[in-house]
Amino acid sequence: MTGTRTLSKYWMLTNDFTQNPYPVLEYVRRESPVRELSLPDGSRAFVVTRYDDAKAALADPRLSRDIHVHYRLMSQRTGRTMTPPPEEANHLANLEPPRHTPLRRAISFAFTPRRAEALRPRVETIADDLLDKLAGRPRADLIGGYADPLPVITIAELMGVPADAWPDFLRWSAALRTYSPTDGSGALDRNIQELSRYMSELIARKEREPGEDLLSALVHADEERRLTPTEILSTGFALMTGGNDTTASLVGGVLAALLTHPAERARLLGEPGRWGASMDELIRYVSPIGNALQRVTTEPVELGGVTIPAGEVVVICVMSTNRDTAQFPHHPDRLDLDRPKPAHLSFGFGIHYCSGAHLAKVITEIAARRLFERFPDVRLAVDPAELRYQQNVVVRPLVELPVAW
Template sequence: MTGTRALSKYWMLTNDFTQNPFPVLEYVRRESPVRELSMPGGGRAWVVTRYEDAKAALADPRLSRDIHVHYRLMSERTGRTLTPPPEEANHLANLEPPRHTPLRRAISFAFTPRRAEALRPRVEEIADDLLTRLAGQPRPDLIAGYADPLPVITIAELMGVPADAWPDFLRWSTALRTHSPTESSGVLDSSIQELSGYMAELIARKEREPGEDLLSALIHADEERRLTSTEILSTGFALMTGGNDTTASLVGGVIAALLTHPAERAALLAEPGRWGKSMDELIRYVSPISNALQRVTTEPVELGGVSIPAGEVVIISVLSTNRDPHQFPNDPDRLDLDRHKPAHLGFGFGIHYCSGAHLAKVITEIGARRLFDRFPDVTLAVDPSQLRYQLSPVVRPLEALPVRL
């Protein structure tokens, strides 16, 4: 590529970009690090690709994550009145202060590193059970049979949901992730209604019969931390979608990376104590999310020397920031388990930093470690060039990961 005209106006939305985004992102970072992107339904967005600009954007209160601001903008652009469902409009990922602050405080107790570490034995049991189911298959798919269900079952149990409900959780989670608020097929509405009904019934049961789980803790919290029923329901939605999708993408991505990096995999197997220390570099390299949740400018903002008007969508490319050579010198495209303090943006930054980051690390570490401990000779069943990624605006999941155990 020799000039900015080499890219189409939909440059980030193509299948070619989805499958191999890094050469394009390297070019954009160098030539126009805050770049315009046309949207298929009309309008535009601004894509931020450099680490320092992204970090500034994620911390800037003029770039709003408030879902109501986003829906007002979509209403203006489509000429239709669109309103967010209450299940999505009342959790901290979709709100700004002052409403964001008490919600963050209310659920932070559930996601401390200590609590995540306490879940290790159960996550190991779930991983081992899933691997046992795969053991007799000639060419199992580690996405459908392992990376997807592992976080779903873990988070289901964390919330007090019976683990045998994970097929429905997967179906709802997929629908909520892949369908646009403006689509008219009814799939999104149906999934929201089904999940809402299930969660409302579960919350009512926990009100009568509390257990040792997250939902019970939220429902029966002291007055200072108590949430409304709608906020608890919305928090359940956030865990089901954001928690499941990003962690499943991370588990599959880390396993694929180690399958294609035999020396690094051998080092981890030879020295199990390195797993925890290596997780941030693995997360940086894999980048389970392609872009941070979109922001909308509430005032004019300057980023990377570009003036962005108010009322514009801003997309922060985590895939790009996590390969920015100014932040990660010494070949950022290389997986280096000895890289010094890889301060990636894979879990965000600022007040919207992922509450469940440590739990995601625990699930991913256990998922990869148990697989390679149990099947040390596991290999890809296809050439790495045949692996394909799903087209998604936020997460970057593999479509499938066929292996020979």
């Protein structure tokens, strides 16, 4: 797209942008790649849109993920002293070194490629059980009935949550999706408290009766490596907030992409060995997250020719980097399974690189493969132009994916 356009000061927050961000992002990358965004509370953020700048920003320690830095800034901006809840204040995604390092090391054993591969049979069973429930209906929504519950159940099971609590986990994970520190809604707080209470009791139970699961391993780790009960609880929150909606967004996006690209779908189904090589292109094309988690500058930082002062919120727009022609020169707006493995930033970059990247790929491959193997004639039940995305600052899930078979 060429030419000039006028963007509102809330340009990234509009519904038009949510539904089709790419033309605006192409313009912003070209004209003002580090661009201000006004927020409804009267404050502002700086949005980074080019691949090289985003990669540099993700690796820059002056752009902090420390939740205390974020809450201090929010307190200043609102004039109200705000402190983060313990569930949010003690996990790896919300802390920087030195505390980030042992928190990350503590869970890394559970997320190696080998561990993710070993989960395949379980993920397949969970996917098949969900498909069984949908199979009897003439039409189904693959988001609510499949993409959403699949990662929640997989991650709950990985942590060691017994099956009778999975329905609660589905409810709590839906509540976490809408969580915001400035939201005063009582129902939301109640859900978070319920989840917190359940997890604390579960952690205590794992201390008495350990199983072959992640929470048991954390509770019974060697003393010098062991996290505190609050850190274990908070890590559980990180896995749920970090893993559920992101993976659901990718699963939904990949299913939609393959429903609308029959040649690519036939190729993947005909050559099952291709999934691994094609997954990064699917992730680049789908962009399961719009933006990385927000950063706050702890000192002035120059990015893309703009000096961002200290104490500013920085939004790193990952979906924009996925279409940056400087990085992906050949038609980045197309799904091209022959593209050399794209080094996309959808799992982040640097010390906060996604712990669950392998697991997310395994879940997504199985979700797509089982759906298309079991229902070879599955088709979209609406025009692709009618598919809608949810408005969210991080993830980019479809609202619904109605199919018929």
